[in-house]
Amino acid sequence: MKVIVAGYPKTGTKSMNAALTQLGFNVYDALENLVYLQDEYIKILENGWTTEDFRRMYETVDAVCDTPACFFWDEIHKAFPDAKIILTLRDDEDVWWKSLLSQLKASDKFLLKMMEMLCPTSTRACIRILNPISTVMFGGPYRNPWSLKPWTLNNEQLAKKCYRTHNAYVMETAPKDKLLVYKCSQGWDPLCQFLGVPVPDEPFPRKNVGGNVVNEIDDHPIFRQLKKELMVSVVKLTVVSGVIAYCTAKYGPVKIAETIYDQAKSAFQKLPFG
Structure with a gap:
């Protein structure tokens, strides 16, 4: 493990995934964490963990981002103390909240609902990982996978408080020489300087704009697996x-x-x- 992206969802994590992949890192994003490491995260959430658990989970991975790994960034760093930490942020918490609501609305699609209801992998992830982790990260559960109601977070103040608390904890706790507080709008230069890699000639990637992640991951091997399921x-x-x-x-x-x-x-x- 070389890079731990500790930023919350909707802070540019999909753009970071694309950028780190472009820089040559093998990245585990939300899908990989929720599917490839599903058994491990269920055990962690229901029975606790050891540092060795996280070392075993990510020993062949270069970088990790998004839920649920961002919540366990410090435990992952204990397993890989030489890894660098990137805290991705939005301009302010109001921008983050609006982006989160936009993501929820854009993700409320028939295909995803059917996957949550009928795919054992998705249903298990919703009930045993996303629901408990969402409760501590956003102040409320994900949703009942068999409910046709759209996923909404009703407590804006509590969600923002969770967001502020997480960011403050990262900035206070992470080793200063290994931490980059970063906004994707800053582009390649500060990121590449921090990681010690050359700046690519291509523009910095912009992903999941307006909650378009479902269309962007349509060809992802895990998403294809879920559609077959x-x-x-x-x-x-x-x-x-x-x-x-x-x-x-x-x-x-x-x-x-x-x-x-x-x-x-x-x-x-x-x-x-x-």
Whole structure:
């Protein structure tokens, strides 16, 4: 691990991911953290962690950013004390809050809702990682994956307080010689100088502008995996629904209910305490 991006979501983390990738770093962003390291983060959130856990998780990764890694930046740094820390910021907390709300609105799409409801990987990430981590990072849970209501954060003051507290903690705690407080609007120069790498000829990348991240990650291998998982779930659900509809039409709902009851009763009676 060489670089830890400790900034909150909506502080330019997707642009940082693209910039660090362009500079030759192997980066774990939110998708990689939530899918490749799903079991590890569930264990961390539910049972605690050791420094060795984070060392094992990121020993082959050059850089990390976004949720949930940004919340555990100091634990990751304890595992990799030579890593440099970048705290990405917006111009002020009002700009950050408006950008966060814009992201929530833009991400409230049918495909993502279906993934949360029907993809085991997405559902598990929502319930066991995003919900608990969002509660401490933004003052409220992510959302019930089976709810069709849009995700909203109702407590603006609490979310801003969480944002301020996190930034203050990073600036107070991180070793000064390893910390860069940075805005993506500053471009390549301060970032490359801090990392000790040449400045690219290409413009600094601007990603997820206006919450457009879903379109930008459409070809990401993890996103393609999740879409395949969704298709499998839809096929299974369709087959089960067809079987239920056929049996109901042939035997009637009362007979179906009686059969299910009898089978459940028989299975229960076979249990040691049945």
